[in-house]
Amino acid sequence: MKTRWSVAVALAVLSALAAGTMAPASAQNPLVVGASISQTGRLAVTAVYVHQAYQLWVDDVNARGGLFGRQVTLKVYDDKSDPGTGVKLYEKLIVDDKVDLVVGPYSTPVTAAASTVTEKYRKVMVAPMAAGDALWKRGYRYLIQTLTPSSLYYIGVVDIAVERGLKTLALFSEDSEALRVTIPAVVDVAQKKGLTIVHNEYFPRGTTDFSAVLTRIKALRADVLICGCYEPESVLSVRQSKELDYSPKLLFAGHGAAVPEFYKALGKDAEFVLASDHWDARMRTPGNGEFVERFKKKYGREPSYHAAGTYGGMQVLEAAVRKAGALDQDRIRQALVELDIQTVFGRYKVNETGAQVGKTAVIVQWQGGKKEILWPADTATGSARLPAPPWAERR
């Protein structure tokens, strides 16, 4: 009696084991994608978008049947917005957790630090939220950029200025690593297209007064003013232009001018101001509309460019993994260098160092309290209202 029972149990166990080996994908080991995200600290508010986009991609890829028939899961640790912690966490993800793929954290500094680890272990890292061009000048092999490269941030402004027959250009920009790449690229293109540069200077971060430089630029009567600015200086440059009664025909106030806070801080004075943005929900990139809808449905808010950029980065990684046909890191790396595709975020194309060269920014203008896309032309939602009327004639 007893033996018969044990035989039955043994048979049951064996059949269960056999079933396991033939089971569908879901019963296999999941394919783990690891990352550190700033869940606390000064980057935490924005980094939520990155985390949410990763999770949305995981849902989507699993709905498509996973990768190589395996379900994909996300493993995330909190780097506390600290590059040093990021280093430790990527070490842990690779060495202890033995994750199958790693993807980038939020922000350039954390990526810069974490990539030292991924490079050491020869792990490919698609870094969706790293901007600094310097990261790709270190001779690293496994780090891949998907964000807009600094050199292509402002290029569109020149096209718009030339199209409107504007002749002279003045620039003043924050002395940041990224803008030290952006501005020379703009100057170069502007000169090639026949614009005259009447003034070009940099200011230190935290400058509270632009009256001197604006007095000078006003006296030089520049048609186009480009302020290479982040949020506070974007607001300040427009406010002081008005204070000094300087009315450039085209006023471009940088990345900082694309955020809603810019319009809130300036009210109607923000009208006619141009800004640059990495991405816009209305861009006609493949799958963009559906991405925005799914994101809103899942998280109850509009995706930011951080979310779109991260999701786009994951689309790139997915395409590369499928192209490589395996989790072999060198084959994935090769595929990433060869790919030239469109994601929700825009074009993806990197050079041999892994630095993005295909993605441009969009140039927008504040019109009636809303941002209209002016450039690139194939995704425009409105036409440029230029020249901007002089301050005295407004309202």
Next chain:
Amino acid sequence: MLMWEPVLWGQLLINGVMLAGLYGLLALGLNLVFGVMRVINFAHGELVMLGAFVTFWGYTAFGLHPLLALPLSALALFALGWVLQRLLLERVLGGPPMAGLLVTFGLSLVVINAGLLVFGADIRSIPVVTGSLLLGGFVFPRARGLAFLVAVALTALTVAFLKWSALGRAIRATAQHPEVAITCGVDVRRTRLVTFGLGAALGSAAGSLLMVILPMDPQSGSFLILKAFAVIIIGGLGSVAGGLLGALVLGVAEVFGAFFFSTVFGEVVAYVLLLLVLLVRPAGLLGVAER
């Protein structure tokens, strides 16, 4: 030649004076607190920031004009200053000078991070009093002009208050010699509470006006206050009138430096000036050397 246009020079002078108004406001409360208690208040920038945010809240919640919100924010910050002095700074009084500095430094960190937690890192500003007045070919920025006038008025009021009012005399007595002040019947402890409260209120006034001049976030205060330190060193530590003079010197020098060279050079001018004053007249322009 652009550089030598007299109209431009006039405009630059106006710009410099306007900037000075801003610096003067920032330095006023800092200077008062240092003058009386010999405490370098590292949290003054945060008090400015809090005043700015109270004003912003008044504007968004009740549509209160920043000029009307100014006295209310100042009152709120006066109370906060009083409480901070009572609970924190009184405890380290008489200890090593470093103690007061460390307490205010710690306080600054706490306030910045609490601010980030409560308000978030977004920039805020109130879009009123924009643009400028055009007078005889010169432009006078409205918001900065207003800040300058308020800076002059508050400086004058503070000087008059210290000179002629009973409480002002008690504050000066406490500053000069606390022990003698006690023997003369001055409630020294209460005087210190009032002084720190006033310092905070003056900081708040600066914050209210900054809200219409510069975009502010919880970290702005600590940035802005660096210039205020330069101002009070140039003007004379503890000298209220000297603070305004220091602001004028710094503001005008910065704007001219920025115009003739570059914006970066404007900052250089500020700190070269600071070094020169320290070398030539270490007590500052209107300061009195201590024995």
